[in-house]
Amino acid sequence: MAIPKSAKFKYEIIQDYKVPNGKAGRFAAGKPTWVVVHSSGNPNASLESEIAYMARNQDSAFTHAWAGHNKIIEIANTDYPAWGAGRTANKYAVQIEVTEDKRLTKAQKLQAIDREAFWVAVQCAYYGIPLDKVYSHADISRMYPQDTDHTDPIAFFKSVGVSWSSFKEQVKKYYDVLVAGGDTTKITSLDGQKATVMTSKTSTNTNTGxxxxxxxxxxxxxxxxxxxxxxxxxxxxxxxxxxxxxxxxxxxxxxxxxxxxxxxxxxxxxxxxxxxxxxxxxxxxxxxxxxx
Known part of the structure; x- marks a missing residue:
């Protein structure tokens, strides 16, 4: 599976790598075959401070990307594993965190979760990852209790009215449009907004593919x-x-x-x-x- 060049991205994915390629080794299958979804668990930290902390402590743990209410930032190359979900899942999964910053409004938190869903859909389309291989960190804890005991992002999602099933439905909406080469800006965000972010009919952007x-x-x-x-x-x-x-x-x-x-x-x-x-x-x- 691949993303056709006709596909239009609703959100920009910023690459600002803080972690050297291969820091966590290589994927078991040579490429990622799962996605693991996290939330930060720290309502007192901003997106930027979370990224800075993770960059400083990458020898202990890191994920590939972070989602905030107005940006998606990849801090590690998704062609290589991360350390974020336990030794078993790390060998298979690309991983993303969403900020829980308490200074954000409910609408902004929903915008951040929507960006997280979009990023997950892009990874599934780009790497050919089946949608049934999209897991929460809580799922991984149930599957491999010897590796990890975290329960995110379920409680954070629930606090703003998003269930895990509705999150995965949003991922599927983005995924279906991406693989069909369509316009993801037309998909209603989790905060109920239809406003486009990346492109429009009058856009002069030549980098959408x-x-x-x-x-x-x-x-x-x-x-x-x-x-x-x-x-x-x-x-x-x-x-x-x-x-x-x-x-x-x-x-x-x-x-x-x-x-x-x-x-x-x-x-x-x-x-x-x-x-x-x-x-x-x-x-x-x-x-x-x-x-x-």
Whole structure:
């Protein structure tokens, strides 16, 4: 399963990795096959303070992502495991926390939970994870009591009127639209709002088909002439052509819009994007050069 490039994301997923790749080893199946959903359990901490604390204490525990009322932030690469749900589940699951910050209104808490549901749906669509493999931390405690005894996020969800079953229904709504290549901004949020966040009919955003983004540094050496653009899409403006024998230093990888794109800094201080291989239906094509 993959996310078609026609799919429109309701929420941006920010990659701000704090944890080195492979910190918790490798997934048992080579990729995640479950999702585990958490809540922070700390009403006295903001989203930002939770992330900072987790980054400092990553040797003890960390999850892949955090959801707040106005953002989703990934702090660890989802291609690698996290330490958040016990030794058994960690080998299989991508994991996300939602803030329980008591300073948020009920509507804001619902917005945060809705973003958590959206992130879960994106992971299921991107990695081909079955929806019946979406678990709460409480589920994991029942399944593997020798590993963990947490009961989140059930009580926090209940405090704002969201049951676990209704959360999973929201995940399915987003998932069904994503895999069909549809517009997730049309789905009503858990707080009852239909307001779009990422795109609209008049949007000039050319980055809506990106399904994965992560920081990575390297040097790319093309083995043929490749056109670079000012956004990671073939609809964007051409800014350069790189030929065999040339190279460029990149800092970020974007996956989507039919290709794997490397983002680099142009001489004018703006970003350039060069496609280095095809990415279609969840499969990667042959690279048009080498990376060192």
């Amino acid at each position: 990106i399904v994965k983004k992560y920081a990575e540094k390297g040097v790319f050496y093309p083995n043929e002439t490749i056109i670079a653009r000012d956004a990671p899409t073939t609809k964007a403006n051409i800014v350069a052509r790189y030929r065999k024998g040339e190279n460029l230093t990149y800092h970020t990888v974007h996956v989507g819009n039919g290709y794997v794109w490397l983002e680099y800094l142009r001489n004018n201080g703006k970003s350039g994007f060069i496609p280095i291989r095809e990415y279609k239906n969840g499969k990667y094509g042959k690279a048009w050069g080498t990376i060192k």
